[in-house]
Amino acid sequence: MKSTYELTVRGYELDSFGHVNNAVYLNYAEAAMWHCLNRYGLVELLQKEGLFPVILESSLRYLHELHLLDPVRIETEMYCSAGLVRYTHIVIQANTGLTACRIRGKLAYVNGERIICDIPQAARELMERDSHED
Secondary structure: OEEEEEEEOOHHHEOOOOEEOOOHHHHHHHHHHHHHHHHOOHHHHHHHHOOEEEEEEEEEEEOOOOEOOOEEEEEEEEEEEOOEEEEEEEEEEOOOOOEEEEEEEEEEEEOOOOOEEOOOHHHHHHHOOOOOOO
């Protein structure tokens, strides 16, 4: 499944050099992930199933800087793979089209006892729907 999330760089996200602090990119990725899950109806489905998405790992590759008030577009792709959900977020400076950061990782669905569970079939079906832009 694919989704696009947009935001504007805020002043409190900057480091001492005037660009987005490295840790903020993980916040951007998290916001984009929840946007994507909600867009496809997975938030409601997971709540009904008593499951929660838990990020197991994320790898970031910084490519270009983002600055104050830069418009940002995050293109997210998520898919099922071997019982986990793999994701890629491409963080793009919207005015220039330059990729600022690429984030790859995987997450699992866990239950209330913090046990990793299989991806529900209904969730798999939602994730395999045709991609669309928001």
